[in-house]
Structures are given as C-alpha cells and as structure tokens.
Amino acid sequence: LELRKQSLDIEVTARHNPIRYVERLNLRDHAVFLYENPTFKTAVAFPFLRTGLLRGMAAVYVTSEQRMDQEEKEMKRRYPEFEELKETGSLLVMSAEEWYLRRGKASPDVILENWFRLAKEKINQGYKGLQTAGDMGAFLDSRKAPELLAYERRLKRKLPQIVCALCMYEAPRLKPEQIILLIKAHGHGVFE
Secondary structure (H helix, E strand, O other): OOHHHHHHHHHHHHOOOOOHHHHHHOOOEEEEEEEEEEEHHHHHHHHHHHHHHHHOOEEEEOOHHHHHHHHHHHHHHHHHHHHHHHHHEEEEEEEHHHHHHHEOOHHHHHHHHHHHHHHHHHOOOOOOOEEEEOHHHHHEEEOHHHHHHHHHHHHHHEEOOOEEEEEEEHHHHHHHHHHHHHHHHOEEEEEE
C-alpha cells in the first residue's frame, strides 16, 4: 500500500509539474502563479523565461528592487549565457517598482501601453513576441491592490498574440477574495 501511494505521488507530480506547465504556455496565455517560497518562484519563472528565449521571443523578468541583485546572481549561476542575453536585449531584467509604479502611481492603462510598446519594439527587432514573468508584489507594497486588480481585469484571460505572461504573487500576502479575483482574471493558474 505504501509503495502504491509513493507511485501515485510521483505520477501526480509528473502530470502536474508547475515547471512543465509554464513551459507549455504560448503567446496569448495569461497565467497567475501563486507561490509561498521565493526559491520556488525562481525555480518556475526561470525555465518559463528560457522557454520563451528558445522559441525566439524576448524574455522580460520584472522583480522587486530588493531582490533584483540576488535573482540576477541566481540567473547567472543557472544560465552561463545570461550576460550575453542581457547585452543583446534578448533578456530584460526590470524593477517592478519602476515598471508598474511611475512616480508612486499605478495606472493600468499606462502599464498596458508600455507592455504593448515594448512588445512591438522587440518584434521590430526580429523577436516573435514577449515572454514575461512579473512579480506583482510592488502593487501590494505600495498599497495599490485596487489598481492591481483593475490591471489584471484589463488584461483578462487572453493577451494579444504578441505576449505570454506569468503574473507572480506571494500567496500569503493576498486576501482570499483577491486570490479568487486573480484566478478569474487569468486563463491559467500555477500554484505552489
């Protein structure tokens, strides 16, 4: 019985592996990723970005300024070509505070306009689109949860054909009703 249980655990894990799941997302997919452990976040986000690069897309990683250096070091450790990807513009690592909050304001329309402008710029450079993984904690840090939910609702369940997005949330920081709204606003969900 114990052997059967272990076998079943392995089978379920293989089928519902979050890394495999995010690697199968395509352009137009909009996924919410709820995590508890920052190490688990990068363990899922980095392969997601790498998949986009392998498919000919530009990869964008948006993270908090506090964790940026640490996460860049982890990327360098995992991917020897990290510096070259950054230099060529294939991989962008950006501050969540700068990208989502301009002068302390979070405007869903401005953020969406900036994403589409960046996607078109990368397409003009020869990429197929954007593969983005964004840590959404900056909204919560600055008490901009209403703007965050408005932004996610604007994106809805499908994105334009030029973007694939993984929106990353530290689950314990969210209220249950916020989690429900976020799940409804996304076409895919990945959970720790």
